[in-house]
Amino acid sequence: MAYCPKCGIKVERDNRPCPLCNFHIPKVHEESDEVLRVKKFPKTTNPYPTYTRRVLNRIFIFITLLVFVAVSLMFYIDYELNNTFTWSRYSNLSVLAGWVLIYFSFGYVKNYYKIIIGIGIDALILLFGLDRFDGSLDWFIPLAFPIVTGTTVIGICYWSVIRALSVRGFNVIGFLFIAIVILTMWINFFIQSYQNKTNPLNWIIVTALQLLPVLLIMLYVKYGMPERIKQKIARKFHL
Known part of the structure; x- marks a missing residue:
């Protein structure tokens, strides 16, 4: 209901002029309850996570470029000195394995199971390559593989127990x-x-x-x- 601004009686919303004093009643545009509710309780957003994610992305891109330059430079120097790839294989494999760990640590993978399995696979590839570059698998199969695999399985079991038992x-x-x-x-x-x-x-x-x-x-x-x-x-x- 609306009220006449001159005599104060109740009038219909679109009733003009006033039936009592003949005063012209201005039309009031009332908004719906849904619109008022949205305006009364605005949705707040926290810009900090977005800003942090943007900064981390820039840092990771910078690290990735450094890794690419370092790997390329070590390959080039090794080949120029020895006409083949010798020590650069060990160095670059270690650098790339470290880059994978940085990728996981920057939060690009949210699932903890995937993080544990990914780190385990990364360690296996690193150790396999280091042993394989010597010409034979002397210690990877009997030592490195069961230890890394066991560590990964125990890590998965630990996280599963923590979640299952709260x-x-x-x-x-x-x-x-x-x-x-x-x-x-x-x-x-x-x-x-x-x-x-x-x-x-x-x-x-x-x-x-x-x-x-x-x-x-x-x-x-x-x-x-x-x-x-x-x-x-x-x-x-x-x-």
């Missing part, structure tokens, strides 16, 4: 120590197998000595660390 707080660190224990046993086993020293008793003793510091840290965090330090660490790392 682990929070210092329990995340506890599960991390458990994963480190399993990984240490795995690595130690293949190192001893590669050295032809697979003695079960010796393997258990060496593994126990390696895991002793981890066990002491876990016990200290659980029972000896002051509560104020725990809270400070939890706030610092969002545990």
Whole structure:
């Protein structure tokens, strides 16, 4: 309903002039409730993530150009000096593997499973190339492949357990120590197998000595660390 600005009686929205005092009532354009709701509660946007993403993209492009120039320069120098590619193969393969790690660290891959698998594949390609350039696969198959593959599998299992059980707080660190224990046993086993020293008793003793510091840290965090330090660490790392 509208009101006459002269006599104040209620009139219809499009009723003009006023039926009582014959005053000309101006037409008021009322907006719909949906329009008013949109104007009353505007949608806010945070420009900071977009700005950060733009800066990271520029930094990554700059690093990529540097990597391309470095790889090309090392290949050129090596070929000019030796008429073939010798040391540049090792250097450039390492540089490219590092570039892949930078790609993952800049947040272009959001899925953690893909990140873990991608880093594992990157490490396997690097180690395979370094061993293959020597003319034969001496240590990649018996040592590097099982260790990197086991590390990748343990990383995937750790992240799956954290998500499935909704682990929070210092329990995340506890599960991390458990994963480190399993990984240490795995690595130690293949190192001893590669050295032809697979003695079960010796393997258990060496593994126990390696895991002793981890066990002491876990016990200290659980029972000896002051509560104020725990809270400070939890706030610092969002545990």
